[in-house]
Amino acid sequence: MPEDASSPVAQRTANSPNAFDLRRVGANPDYWYPVAWSDELKTGKTLGRRFAGEPIVLWRGNSGQVFALEDRCAHRQVPLHLGVVRGDELKCHYHGWNYDGSGKCISVPYLDKGRLPGGVKRYPSREIDGLIFVFPGNPVLAESRVPPTLGSSQRKDYKTRRLNREVACHYTFMHENLFDMNHQFMHRRHMGSITAHCLGRQHGEQWAQVEYSFSRTEGKQSVGEQVIVDLMRKRGRKVQQGFSDHMRIRTDYPTQNLKVWVGRDIQQSSDPVLDVWLCYTPLDAEQRTNRTYGYLSVKKPHVPGVIHAVWPFVTWFTENIFREDKYIVECEQRAYDAQGGDWNNEVFPALRDLRNVLANCGSPAPVIAAAKA
Numbered sequence: 001m002p003e004d005a006s007s008p009v010a011q012r013t014a015n016s017p018n019a020f021d022l023r024r025v026g027a028n029p030d031y032w033y034p035v036a037w038s039d040e041l042k043t044g045k046t047l048g049r050r051f052a053g054e055p056i057v058l059w060r061g062n063s064g065q066v067f068a069l070e071d072r073c074a075h076r077q078v079p080l081h082l083g084v085v086r087g088d089e090l091k092c093h094y095h096g097w098n099y100d101g102s103g104k105c106i107s108v109p110y111l112d113k114g115r116l117p118g119g120v121k122r123y124p125s126r127e128i129d130g131l132i133f134v135f136p137g138n139p140v141l142a143e144s145r146v147p148p149t150l151g152s153s154q155r156k157d158y159k160t161r162r163l164n165r166e167v168a169c170h171y172t173f174m175h176e177n178l179f180d181m182n183h184q185f186m187h188r189r190h191m192g193s194i195t196a197h198c199l200g201r202q203h204g205e206q207w208a209q210v211e212y213s214f215s216r217t218e219g220k221q222s223v224g225e226q227v228i229v230d231l232m233r234k235r236g237r238k239v240q241q242g243f244s245d246h247m248r249i250r251t252d253y254p255t256q257n258l259k260v261w262v263g264r265d266i267q268q269s270s271d272p273v274l275d276v277w278l279c280y281t282p283l284d285a286e287q288r289t290n291r292t293y294g295y296l297s298v299k300k301p302h303v304p305g306v307i308h309a310v311w312p313f314v315t316w317f318t319e320n321i322f323r324e325d326k327y328i329v330e331c332e333q334r335a336y337d338a339q340g341g342d343w344n345n346e347v348f349p350a351l352r353d354l355r356n357v358l359a360n361c362g363s364p365a366p367v368i369a370a371a372k373a
Contacts, residue, residue, distance in 0.1 A: 017341040022355055023170045024342075026287055026363035027052060029137035031254050032147050033281045034293040036132040037162070041066060046090070048081035051136045053285025056123060057081040058132060061088030067101040068123040068134045074105060075117070129154050131293060151257060151277030153295035159307045161315060163278065163294030167326050169333035171254075171280040171290045172358050177329050178256055178278065179249050179354050181212050186328060187321055199246070203353040206361055209250035210350040251354055253361040255279045273299045288333060 027033070035049040036058060046059040048071055055071035057080040065088060071079050073092040082093035089106065091098045098107040103122035107113075124135040124142040129150040135142040152158045167174065177183070181196040199211040245262045256279070259272035278294035296318060300307045336342060346352055 015343060015345075017339070017343060020359065021342040022172050022344075022359055023336055025172070025359055027171055027254060027280075027282045028361055028363045030135075030141050031137070031145055032126070032133040032135050032142070033254070034131040034133050034279050035068075035281060035291075037164070037293075038127050038130045038132055041132060044085045046081040046083060046085065048079055049134075050283050051134065052282045052287055054136060055079065056134060056136075057083075057090070058125070058134075059085050059090050061085060061101070063088050065101070066125050066127055066132055068125040069099060069101075069103050070121040070123075072120065073097055074120050080120075129295075147255065151295050152272075152275040152297040152299075153277065155297070157271075157300055158275065158297040159300055159311065160295050160297040161311075161318075163276075163292060163296055163322065165322070165326065166283070166289060166291050167280075167329060168289050169329045170287055170336070171282050172355075173329040173332050174278075174280045174290060174292060175251055175256060175354060175358060176351060177325050178258060179208070179210060179251065180348060180351050181210075181214075181247065181249070182348060183328075184214070186324055198348075198350060201350040201353055203357060206253045206357065207251060208350070208353045208357045209248060210353075212247045212249075213245060214247070251357060253357060271299060275299075288337075 029052070033051055035051065035056060036047055041047050041058055041060045043060050043062060043064060046057055049056045049058060056068055057071035058066060058068050059081075060066050062085075067088070067090070069080060069090070071081055073080055073083075073094065075092065075097050076094055078092065078094050080090060080092060080099070084091045084093065086098070089098055089100050096109045097105055099119060100106050101122070103119040105116050105119045108116060122139075124139050126133050126146065128147055130153070131150065133147065135145070153160045184194040184196055187194075195215050196212045197215065199213055201208070201210045203209070245260070247258065247260050249256065249258045255277065258274070258276040258278075260274040261270055261272050275297045276294060277297075278292060280290040280292050283289045283291055298307065298314060346355060
């Protein structure tokens with residue numbers, strides 16, 4: 001696939017600033033972002049959350065519905081998450097100003113109805129597969145961009161664990177880390193020496209994907225890796241000639257998905273043995289931190305109960321890998337902060353595809369540049 005000479009993410013001299021700085025591109029608010037797990041928000045309770053520095057209050061009314069508003073009362077600007085839920089409405093903790101789910105102020109204890117002030121901003125909200133999403137941007141676009149199901153997290157033939165951690169880096173570092181499997185050297189302690197082979201890459205305006213196979217040059221599999229891969233290899237039909245284990249990583253802005261197939265074709269009709277769904281919600285206004293929400297789903301072997309017996313090894317293995325990834329992307333963020341700009345000298349074509357997608361889909365407002373100025 002030819003490189004686009006007009007691309008804003010161009011190759012450059014090492015150890016010098018890029019003309020275009022991807023870390024100054026904000027997450028586009030015109031998409032749905034997870035901000036809480038459904039079971040975190042009990043009926044009649046509130047939660048305070050953030051999207052790129054914007055405070056958001058969530059509450060679950062007596063009807064079970066989730067509402068989301070700007071988390072500051074229109075009166076004295078105190079957080080509404082300190083308030084009290086009454087039915088499907090939210091009453092401010094300070095003076096009792098009452099808001100409905102649209103953000104309208106519907107009563108003030110010491111004013112008559114004809115003198116009620118304006119309300120606060122409403123965020124479209126929705127629960128999908130155990131996560132609460134909000135739409136921070138133009139609400140007119142919300143319905144057309146509702147996410148589909150989140151990987152294989154709700155399928156009974158998979159065992160799933162949540163991925164939930166705060167990471168001190170810009171969300172673009174997270175996309176790059178998962179997309180680029182050439183960093184397997186970093187995981188040598190837990191996986192041995194593995195070489196990634198890029199099988200192909202594709203991209204469009206809002207998506208990019210890359211496919212890999214892997215070869216082990218040194219060391220042995222951990223038990224967790226064996227559970228994910230070898231148990232599934234033994235349960236299926238024989239490996240077809242010309243096929244090998246495959247990994248496909250895809251960014252569909254703003255989410256990512258990683259899927260692994262073993263010893264089989266990677267047609268969409270084939271179930272992967274590993275299916276990981278991820279989304280990175282920026283927390284602070286400068287977007288130097290994100291909350292990573294995700295699901296890791298492993299296909300269950302035919303033998304009943306085996307997956308539950310070995311699940312602690314899967315958890316141990318994946319947590320160690322994620323911990324190493326978290327550490328290294330936070331190192332990247334600290335380097336960026338010290339240098340005052342994006343010095344990345346990216347030479348891997350698939351990563352350059354991805355960086356262009358993130359640049360083109362991101363917020364047109366230079367959030368970080370404005371915050372630094």
